[in-house]
Amino acid sequence: MAANERIAVAKTYKIYIDGKFPRTESGRYFPLKDKRGKVLANVCRSSRKDFRNAVVAARKAQGAWAGASAYLRGQILYRIAEMLEGRSAQFVDELVLQGTTRARARREVETAIDRLIYYAGWSDKYQQVFSSVNPVASSHFNFSVLEPTGVVAIIAPDDSGLIGLVSNVAPAIVGGNTCVVLASETSPLSAVSFAEVLHASDVPAGVVNILTGFRSELVGQFASHMDVNAVAFAGLDRKVAGTVQSQAAENLKRVIARAGVDWMKSDAESPYFIRDTQEVKTTWHPIGT
Amino acid sequence: MATPENKLAFDGGWEYDPAPESTDHVSLKKRYGLFIGGEFTAPQSGRYFDTINPATEEALARVADAGEADVDRAVRAARKAYSERWSRMRPKERGKYIYRIARILQERAREFAAIESLDGGKPIRESRDVDIPLAAAHFFYYAGWADKLDYAFPGRRARPLGVAGQVIPWNFPLLMAAWKIAPALACGNTVVLKPAETTPLTALKLAEVIADADLPPGVVNIVTGAGKTGAAIVEHKGVNKIAFTGSTQVGRLIMRALAGTPKKYTLELGGKAANIIFADAAIDQAVEGIVNGIFFNQGHVCCAGSRLLVQESVADEVIEKLKDRMQTLIVGDPLDKNTDIGAINSRMQLDKIASYLKVGEQEGGAMFQTACRLPKKGYWCPPTIFTGVAQSNRVVQEEIFGPVLAIQTFRDFDEALAKANNTPYGLSGGVWTDKGAKIFRMTSGIRAGVIWANTFNKFDPTAPFGGYKESGVGREGGLHGLDAYVDLGAR
Numbered sequence: 001m002a003a004n005e006r007i008a009v010a011k012t013y014k015i016y017i018d019g020k021f022p023r024t025e026s027g028r029y030f031p032l033k034d035k036r037g038k039v040l041a042n043v044c045r046s047s048r049k050d051f052r053n054a055v056v057a058a059r060k061a062q063g064a065w066a067g068a069s070a071y072l073r074g075q076i077l078y079r080i081a082e083m084l085e086g087r088s089a090q091f092v093d094e095l096v097l098q099g100t101t102r103a104r105a106r107r108e109v110e111t112a113i114d115r116l117i118y119y120a121g122w123s124d125k126y127q128q129v130f131s132s133v134n135p136v137a138s139s140h141f142n143f144s145v146l147e148p149t150g151v152v153a154i155i156a157p158d159d160s161g162l163i164g165l166v167s168n169v170a171p172a173i174v175g176g177n178t179c180v181v182l183a184s185e186t187s188p189l190s191a192v193s194f195a196e197v198l199h200a201s202d203v204p205a206g207v208v209n210i211l212t213g214f215r216s217e218l219v220g221q222f223a224s225h226m227d228v229n230a231v232a233f234a235g236l237d238r239k240v241a242g243t244v245q246s247q248a249a250e251n252l253k254r255v256i257a258r259a260g261v262d263w264m265k266s267d268a269e270s271p272y273f274i275r276d277t278q279e280v281k282t283t284w285h286p287i288g289t
Numbered sequence: 290m291a292t293p294e295n296k297l298a299f300d301g302g303w304e305y306d307p308a309p310e311s312t313d314h315v316s317l318k319k320r321y322g323l324f325i326g327g328e329f330t331a332p333q334s335g336r337y338f339d340t341i342n343p344a345t346e347e348a349l350a351r352v353a354d355a356g357e358a359d360v361d362r363a364v365r366a367a368r369k370a371y372s373e374r375w376s377r378m379r380p381k382e383r384g385k386y387i388y389r390i391a392r393i394l395q396e397r398a399r400e401f402a403a404i405e406s407l408d409g410g411k412p413i414r415e416s417r418d419v420d421i422p423l424a425a426a427h428f429f430y431y432a433g434w435a436d437k438l439d440y441a442f443p444g445r446r447a448r449p450l451g452v453a454g455q456v457i458p459w460n461f462p463l464l465m466a467a468w469k470i471a472p473a474l475a476c477g478n479t480v481v482l483k484p485a486e487t488t489p490l491t492a493l494k495l496a497e498v499i500a501d502a503d504l505p506p507g508v509v510n511i512v513t514g515a516g517k518t519g520a521a522i523v524e525h526k527g528v529n530k531i532a533f534t535g536s537t538q539v540g541r542l543i544m545r546a547l548a549g550t551p552k553k554y555t556l557e558l559g560g561k562a563a564n565i566i567f568a569d570a571a572i573d574q575a576v577e578g579i580v581n582g583i584f585f586n587q588g589h590v591c592c593a594g595s596r597l598l599v600q601e602s603v604a605d606e607v608i609e610k611l612k613d614r615m616q617t618l619i620v621g622d623p624l625d626k627n628t629d630i631g632a633i634n635s636r637m638q639l640d641k642i643a644s645y646l647k648v649g650e651q652e653g654g655a656m657f658q659t660a661c662r663l664p665k666k667g668y669w670c671p672p673t674i675f676t677g678v679a680q681s682n683r684v685v686q687e688e689i690f691g692p693v694l695a696i697q698t699f700r701d702f703d704e705a706l707a708k709a710n711n712t713p714y715g716l717s718g719g720v721w722t723d724k725g726a727k728i729f730r731m732t733s734g735i736r737a738g739v740i741w742a743n744t745f746n747k748f749d750p751t752a753p754f755g756g757y758k759e760s761g762v763g764r765e766g767g768l769h770g771l772d773a774y775v776d777l778g779a780r
Contacts, residue, residue, distance in 0.1 A: 129443055132768050136749035137426065144753045144769060147733075229758070242549025249544035251713065252537070252556070252759045272445070272777065280764050282753050283732050284741045 013041045013188070015050060015212055016195035018057030019205025024050050030214070032098075032188065040097055043188050046213035051180065051221045054209035058151045058178040059227055061206030066148045066176035074123030077174055079201040081116035087197060088113070091162060091190060098161060098187040111264055112166040118269050119170040126175065126271045126278075134282070141285045146278040148176035149254055150229035153222040155215065157234040161187030163263045165194060165210075168232060171273035173207055177230075180209045182222060188212040223247035230254035230277050234261060305619065308626040310413045315403045317490065320351040323359055323513065324496035326366035327506025333358045338515075340489055343410040344623050344632040344667040352489045355512040360481070360521040363510040367452040367479040368527055370507030376449055376477050378505075384435030387474050389502035390495075391428035397498070398422065401463060401491055406623040408490040409462055410632030410668070411586050413624050423748055424467035427766075430750035431471035434771060438476065441768055447775035449477030450553060451529035454522040457492075458535045459485035459634050460589040460690075466492050468765050469532050470509060471750075476774035478530070479508045481522055486515040487635045520546070528552060532773060534591070536688075537714075537759050544762075555763030555773040557591065557755055559688040560716030563709035564594030564745060565699075565731065568603045570721035574743065576610045579694070582719060582745040584618060584672050587630055588692040589638070591760075592717035594745050596685060597674075597696045598705050604698045608676065612657060615672045620661045630692060633668040642670050642691035649675045649684040654695070686712050702727070706734045715757030719745045738764070 014021040026047035031039045044050075065073075084091065088109045095105035127146055134142040152172045157164030161184045172179050183191030195210045211218070219240060223231050224247040231244060231253050245255045256276045261268050320337065322329040334356030339348040355363070375383065394401065398421045405416035438447040453473040457465035462484055473480050484492035496511045512518060516539075523531055523546050533543050534557040547554055564582045566575045582594025599607045623631035633639040650656055654675035663669040674694045678685050684695045699705040709718060718735040720728055720742050732740040738755045741747060748754065753767035763773050 132753075134749065134751040134753070134767055136747075136752055138747060138749065140744065140747060142749065142752050144767060149757075150736075238549060245548035246545045249541045249548070252540065252544065252558070252762060254762060270444070279738060279757050280753050280755065280769050281732075281737070281757075282739045282767075284739075284744055284747050284752070285728070286742070286744050 011041070013043050013192045013212070015044045015046055016192070016199070016208070016210040017050065017054045018209065019199065021195070024213070025053070026050070034097060035099060041189060043212045046211040046218065048218070048221050050211055051218060051225070054180040054211060055151060055225055055227055057206035057209055058180050061204055062148070062150055062178045065173070065178055065204060065207050068176075070124035070127065073174055073176065074120045076202050077116055077120035077123065077170060080197060080203065081113050081120065083197045083201045084109070084113050084116065084194075091193060094189050094193055095162060095187070098189055108160065108163045108264065112163045115163070115166055115269055116170055119174045119274070122271055122274060123174050126274045129271060130275055130278070139287045141287055142282065144280050144282045146175070146275070147281050149277045149279055150177060151227065152177045152179040152230045152232055152277050153225065153228045154179050154181040155219060155222055155231070155233035155236065156181055156184055156191065157263060158184045158186055158215070159235060160184070160263050161190035162194065164234065165191050167263045167268050168234065168258070169208055172232070172277045175274045175278050177277050178207045180211065180222075180228075182215065182218055183210055183212045185213070185215050219244060220247060223253070224250060226251050228253060230256060232256035232258065232276070234258040305627045307622070309622060309624045310403055310406070310417070310626060312403050312407065312624065315400050315407070317350050317404065321353060321489070321493045321513070323353045323355050323363065324493065324511040325359070325363045326510070327500060327504075329496070332356065333362070338486065340408060340487065342407050343487075343634055344664070346666055349408060350490060352493070352513045355514040355518045355521075357521045360512055360518060360525060363481045363512050364452055364454075364525050364527040366507035367481050367510050370505055371449075371451055371479040374505040375479050375508050380436035380438070380477070383474065383477065384432045386502060386504050387428055387432035387435060387471060390498055391425045391432060393498045393501055394421065394425040394428065398425065401494060403624065404490050404494060405463055406631065409459060409488045410623050410634050412628040412631040413626055414628065415586060420461055420464045423750070424463045427464070427467040427471045427750040431475040434472070435475040438771065438775065441771050442775070442777055445777040447476065447771070447777060450774060450776055451478060452527060453478045453480050453530045453532060453774065454525065454528040455480060455482040455532045456519040456522060456535065457482065457484055459488040460586060460591070462488040463491035463495060465534055466495055472765070472770050473532070473774050474508065476771060478774050481510045481512060481528070483512050483514060483519050483522055486513070489513040523547065530554065530774065533557070540761060553773070555755075555765065556761040557765060558759065558761040559714055560591045560593070560756065560760050561596060561686065561688050561712045561714045562592055562594050562717040562719065562737065563596045563598050563735070564719035565705050565709060565721065566597065566599040566603070566607055567720070567722035567727065568600040569723050571723060572603060572607060572610065575721040576607065576614050578719065578721060578743070578745045579611055580614055580618070583694040584630055584692050585746050587633055587670070589634055589690055590746065591688075592739060592746065594719050595689065595694060597694055598699050598708055599696065600705070601698045601700050608696065611674070615659045615674070618659065618661070618672050620669060620671055621664055630672060633670050633691065636668060638690065639668040639670065642689060642693060645684055645687070645689045645691070645693060646673065649678070649682070649693075649695075652678065652682045652684065654678040654682060654684060680708060680711055688714070702731070706731065710736050713759040716760035717741070
């Protein structure tokens with residue numbers, strides 16, 4: 001070792017709950033290793049309790065986030081993209097560390113940034129596309145608008161640590177939902193760093209909560225928690241997906257199964273993804289004196 | 290406030306002569322088979338059951354009890370019609386068939402109204418003025434969508450799903466059939482529909498209409514039976530989509546049964562809507578709204594305003610006026626044009642309501658029922674209110690599905706909203722105030738799919754309907770109601 005060599009500071013990867021970065025309350029971890037078997041990080045193996053805490057935070061944040069103007073939500077999503085752009089080198093390196101080729105990593109980060117911009121732009125438009133004024137036969141002014149479903153539990157795709165996460169979180173939050181996300185199990189580092197980006201982007205605490213850990217252990221919690229309004233997942237095998245729906249039935253969660261989507265492609269973004277976590281509310285108002 | 294001097298005497302002196310709707314134009318067969326492949330056929334199960342008039346407890350007809358083999362036959366007929374005819378037909382022509390159904394229903398509206406009241410117990414005034422005209426209107430509305438689906442889903446091409454299995458409840462028998470069948474057909478699907486076991490007759494009469502309209506055989510199949518028949522539809526592998534209206538409890542079972550299958554589903558389930566009266570509301574109108582909200586169709590309405598939240602400062606006045614108004618409600622013969630509240634749909638439902646009345650009293654609520662005379666035979670429940678109930682009481686939290694109103698008070702806006710949202714349900718809600726800004730704040734705050742401001746229980750084919758939270762998944766009616774019956778391709 002040369003006398004003047006500087007030792008790099010390694011990052012402790014944490015989880016993100018209510019705008020804070022704790023380690024898991026359980027104290028558990030799992031080592032993430034590179035191809036050579038070198039430990040990259042001791043990643044939090046989040047517990048059911050972490051999930052419950054995250055749901056409390058998401059519920060608490062939901063009303064105010066839904067109440068924020070569409071313009072503001074759009075600007076915040078745009079801000080996330082700005083922050084990600086500025087730190088893209090870090091994200092590329094991290095993806096490479098987790099086994100992605102450099103070229104693919106670069107594309108993935110760029111696509112993630114562009115996807116955030118895409119959804120930022122939808123914030124004040126999807127309502128206009130999907131709402132309706134209904135010409136009822138009686139003397140009423142009648143209209144249907146979209147409102148956020150509420151708290152969305154998201155099991156992010158396993159195969160793309162960053163773009164899969166961004167593609168599922170952005171359409172949920174742009175529509176005024178808050179969410180609890182389980183990061184990719186095999187490449188969780190990008191999710192944790194993305195939490196840091198969110199944290200620097202004026203996303204209110206609790207709007208996005210990100211956990212790392214084992215799908216097999218947490219998927220049941222995501223599906224069955226009684227204060228979660230929707231569960232979205234990508235890339236679960238059919239049997240597990242069936243179990244999720246079965247458990248989600250207890251409180252009639254909306255079940256959003258996204259199978260076979262290539263998150264790098266342009267058809268992986270659409271206002272219909274926003275609509276997946278929206279409710280339609282119809283209001284009747286008499287016309288008269 | 291009414292004083293003893295100016296108060297009208299509601300409890301006597303008002304005798305109405307009977308004014309029954311005639312039934313001589315109604316034709317009912319003694320026995321109905323299953324409508325499969327365009328004709329009525331005997332059930333392979335060999336079983337039949339009686340459908341009775343809940344106002345007289347007399348049998349109206351015998352109806353087939355479809356077993357698994359019968360359901361299988363119906364699904365096969367629907368599949369054949371789907372692949373050979375309906376999905377290949379030009380959308381415009383599909384639409385014309387649906388228009389025909391609407392027209393024939395209009396022509397035969399009075400007959401359908403009478404049968405609806407006979408079989409289900411609802412007042413003829415409602416079946417005549419609400420159920421049947423709305424059912425026809427639904428067919429008319431969706432008929433027009435058949436060749437315009439490209440405009441409903443921007444950027445997507447809507448394709449039919451295939452065979453839709455539809456299970457409907459007994460509270461609006463024909464209307465629910467229309468809600469289900471019309472959009473399904475418009476989008477190019479074929480249908481296997483099961484009406485409720487206590488009210489199968491108008492669906493079977495609708496089968497006649499569909500045959501008269503010359504729809505290709507198998508496009509609409511109607512199988513009668515109870516829960517087991519419904520389960521056979523839900524579980525049938527040849528069905529692509531399930532649409533269900535009924536209780537949250539059964540909705541859960543269906544969602545579980547469909548888990549792990551590619552079947553799409555929409556569920557219209559229970560509700561416990563809050564009807565919120567602010568002190569600045571037009572009180573007399575609000576009282577009419579309360580009455581319409583809970584006593585319409587004997588309270589057998591998933592979106593009924595079964596919880597009244599009234600601002601403390603006007604609570605005494607509202608409750609007194611409500612009681613007075615309730616005294617004028619005529620409970621009795623569903624076929625009588627003066628009847629306000631008809632028969633409870635079934636013995637089972639009557640028992641369920643009765644058990645809730647007991648629970649309400651045991652929980653400490655004060656029960657008030659009007660002193661109306663009830664017919665000797667049949668199933669009846671006088672209009673009922675509970676005061677002095679708490680948010681955690683079962684009569685406040687659970688759906689009773691009868692003419693039973695739970696009344697609570699509130700002091701300010703926030704308390705009203707918190708109470709309104711404090712149930713697992715989220716189907717509907719009502720708000721009464723003369724202040725526009727307050728209306729919009731409340732209607733945006735209530736977590737429910739349908740909100741009525743200064744009105745209640747209004748329905749229209751163009752207006753989407755459906756629940757938040759445990760009141761269901763998906764919408765029916767309007768442009769949004771198409772979504773349940775189309776495949777939009779890659780997402």
